[in-house]
Amino acid sequence: MSQETVLIVGATGNIGVAATLAALRSKRNVLALVRNQDSAAKLINYIGSDNGITIVEADVISPDGVQGVVDQVKAGKLPAFQHVIATAGGAYTEAKLHKLSTDDLRWTMDTNFTSNFYAYRATIPYLLEQNNPNASWILQTGFQGEIALRSGPAMSLSALFGMATAAIRELKDTNIRFNEVRLGMRVETDAAAEAHGTHKSSKYANVLEKVLNSPEMRGGLIRVLEPDGLENWKFEQNQSALIQITMKKVHPGTFQMRK
Numbered sequence: 515m516s517q518e519t520v521l522i523v524g525a526t527g528n529i530g531v532a533a534t535l536a537a538l539r540s541k542r543n544v545l546a547l548v549r550n551q552d553s554a555a556k557l558i559n560y561i562g563s564d565n566g567i568t569i570v571e572a573d574v575i576s577p578d579g580v581q582g583v584v585d586q587v588k589a590g591k592l593p594a595f596q597h598v599i600a601t602a603g604g605a606y607t608e609a610k611l612h613k614l615s616t617d618d619l620r621w622t623m624d625t626n627f628t629s630n631f632y633a634y635r636a637t638i639p640y641l642l643e644q645n646n647p648n649a650s651w652i653l654q655t656g657f658q659g660e661i662a663l664r665s666g667p668a669m670s671l672s673a674l675f676g677m678a679t680a681a682i683r684e685l686k687d688t689n690i691r692f693n694e695v696r697l698g699m700r701v702e703t704d705a706a707a708e709a710h711g712t713h714k715s716s717k718y719a720n721v722l723e724k725v726l727n728s729p730e731m732r733g734g735l736i737r738v739l740e741p742d743g744l745e746n747w748k749f750e751q752n753q754s755a756l757i758q759i760t761m762k763k764v765h766p767g768t769f770q771m772r773k
């Protein structure tokens with residue numbers, strides 16, 4: 515079997531570096547979608563080699579950004595991919611809700627949410643068409659969407675929660691294994707993590723590698739709360755998908771409670 519490739523959207527970020535390491539450690543190649551060559555150089559510097567990495571430039575907040583990459587893949591100009599890890603983002607504005615300017619709101623939603631939505635919309639038809647039974651899609655989100663200590667990031671991340679729920683439902687009977695990984699701790703590239711006392715991308719890579727390599731993780735909301743948490747993982751089927759699956763059984767109970 516030829517080597518698989520993971521398309522990583524947001525490959526140069528804290529999580530993108532972890533995703534790149536996860537793919538390489540699992541003996542897959544990487545198609546790294548980057549903003550520009552400066553960002554590409556940053557990625558190769560973090561990883562220490564460009565072995566197994568193909569770089570492609572795109573603007574993830576343009577509707578044509580990831581679509582243009584998929585078009586090049588289809589034209590045979592870039593390697594075919596079987597997996598996607600979507601981790602574009604980085605808008606972390608501190609403004610209070612009532613002080614969030616229109617520009618800040620748009621920038622935050624575009625950077626954290628719309629980017630990943632466009633990635634989904636561009637790549638899913640391709641993966642369905644390929645019909646590879648091992649295909650997978652991982653969406654990186656975070657607890658900020660639940661705890662809302664920062665209003666802009668919270669709103670954009672919770673929009674991703676809805677997107678994940680819809681994706682899980684819509685992809686349930688397809689070849690694509692979709693999972694949301696919701697992170698509740700701070701991960702940074704290794705040197706920054708050491709300087710700030712946060713968690714290292716190289717370690718968080720273990721989590722993404724596990725999701726990439728676990729066919730039983732399908733339609734899941736994977737909450738990552740602890741740095742060494744591989745054995746302490748809470749793996750839950752996404753709640754809405756569960757409700758959908760058990761709708762008939764749940765409904766009479768709900769009705770009874772309301773009486």
Ligand SMILES: NC(=O)c1ccc[n+]([C@@H]2O[C@H](COP(=O)([O-])OP(=O)(O)OC[C@H]3O[C@@H](n4cnc5c(N)ncnc54)[C@H](OP(=O)(O)O)[C@@H]3O)[C@@H](O)[C@H]2O)c1
Nearest residue numbers: 524526527528529549553573574602603604656697700701
């Ligand atoms: N790091 C954490 O601890 C953590 C925790 C919980 C949740 N998350 C979530 O995980 C996601 C990624 O976080 P992160 O810490 O990795 O953020 P990050 O370090 O800021 O990385 C964001 C990535 O998105 C790319 N990007 C943003 N706008 C782009 C554009 N217009 N065109 C091309 N690329 C663009 C960045 O490219 P450049 O490198 O060129 O800027 C970078 O690769 C976010 O949604 C965040 O909320 C992260």
